[in-house]
Amino acid sequence: xxxxxxxxxxxxxxxxxxxxxxxxxxxxxxxxxxxxxxxxxxxxxxxxxxxxxxxxxxxxxxxxxxxxxxxxxxxxxxxxxxxxxxxxxxxxxxxxxxxxxxxxxxxxxxxxxxxxxxxxxxxxxxxxxxxxxxxxxxxxxxxx
Amino acid sequence: xxxxxxxxxxxxxxxxxxxxxxxxxxxxxxxxxxxxxxxxxxxxxxxxxxxxxxxxxxxxxxxxxxxxxxxxxxxxxxxxxxxxxxxxxxxxxxxxxxxxxxxxxxxxxxxxxxxxxxxxxxxxxxxxxxxxxxxxxxxxxxxxxxxxxxxxxxxxxxxxxxxxxxxxxxxxxxxxxx
Numbered sequence: 001x002x003x004x005x006x007x008x009x010x011x012x013x014x015x016x017x018x019x020x021x022x023x024x025x026x027x028x029x030x031x032x033x034x035x036x037x038x039x040x041x042x043x044x045x046x047x048x049x050x051x052x053x054x055x056x057x058x059x060x061x062x063x064x065x066x067x068x069x070x071x072x073x074x075x076x077x078x079x080x081x082x083x084x085x086x087x088x089x090x091x092x093x094x095x096x097x098x099x100x101x102x103x104x105x106x107x108x109x110x111x112x113x114x115x116x117x118x119x120x121x122x123x124x125x126x127x128x129x130x131x132x133x134x135x136x137x138x139x140x141x142x143x144x
Numbered sequence: 145x146x147x148x149x150x151x152x153x154x155x156x157x158x159x160x161x162x163x164x165x166x167x168x169x170x171x172x173x174x175x176x177x178x179x180x181x182x183x184x185x186x187x188x189x190x191x192x193x194x195x196x197x198x199x200x201x202x203x204x205x206x207x208x209x210x211x212x213x214x215x216x217x218x219x220x221x222x223x224x225x226x227x228x229x230x231x232x233x234x235x236x237x238x239x240x241x242x243x244x245x246x247x248x249x250x251x252x253x254x255x256x257x258x259x260x261x262x263x264x265x266x267x268x269x270x271x272x273x274x275x276x277x278x279x280x281x282x283x284x285x286x287x288x289x290x291x292x293x294x295x296x297x298x299x300x301x302x303x304x305x306x307x308x309x310x311x312x313x314x315x316x317x318x319x320x321x322x
Contacts, residue, residue, distance in 0.1 A: 033215065084205060
């Protein structure tokens with residue numbers, strides 16, 4: 001019974017992540033790439049994303065806080081960040097990145113700063129949700 | 145074979161005629177259909193085309209590189225991955241290289257994909273190795289620029305399995321026609 005409950009929980013959490021727009025098709029592709037030779041692919045990629053992007057977020061933070069803003073550099077960082085977030089299917093995060101880049105192109109410092117708060121917020125929310133989800137997936141597979 | 149054989153003898157006792165009956169079972173004819181590679185994309189993972197294909201993947205982003213590599217391997221390709229334009233050039237070398245296709249992220253720091261492609265084409269022929277660019281910004285200007293440099297195809301990021309398969313197949317077929 002425990003096993004069924006866990007599996008149902010996993011399915012319901014997963015469905016909700018998609019329904020609420022946190023994840024898109026790219027995430028499904030990651031799931032499809034997971035197989036016997038790479039049984040933890042999804043977790044590995046998600047971990048990679050959060051490790052890599054932590055650095056980028058720091059860079060963006062610094063760029064926003066230092067004297068006259070270098071919008072070119074900002075756009076570069078955000079381009080990378082958006083590239084990664086879209087690769088794992090982080091839909092809301094990616095959308096906020098797009099909004100940020102528009103402010104960047106317009107050289108709107110205020111807009112960039114506000115937009116970046118949104119990016120960080122969505123990023124943190126997704127991180128929490130994915131942690132819980134993947135932990136539940138792990139538990140479910142262990143009781144299989 | 146469940147058949148029969150008999151001999152009709154003439155008055156002298158030697159064989160005049162012989163008859164042989166053999167029963168064969170009718171079977172449906174087995175025809176080998178050679179798959180036209182240019183047909184519909186409902187079979188994106190046609191293993192025969194990609195199996196063992198030697199691919200060099202260059203992308204400085206760890207995450208994208210991991211995902212793209214896995215996608216290529218799923219198609220059956222044999223993948224070597226590098227993290228920079230310089231490494232890419234070193235791996236190809238001036239003489240012969242084992243790679244049939246180089247898949248190259250256009251926006252890399254220090255030495256970008258455009259530069260790498262130009263240098264490859266400078267020393268090597270138009271189609272060996274084949275070069276396929278990857279980029280998040282696949283607009284007409286990008287494609288035009290790629291075409292002028294001698295890049296054979298462009299894959300839009302974020303990368304999807306179907307997207308890679310279709311573009312690689314197109315590039316390989318065009319190369320075969322030359």
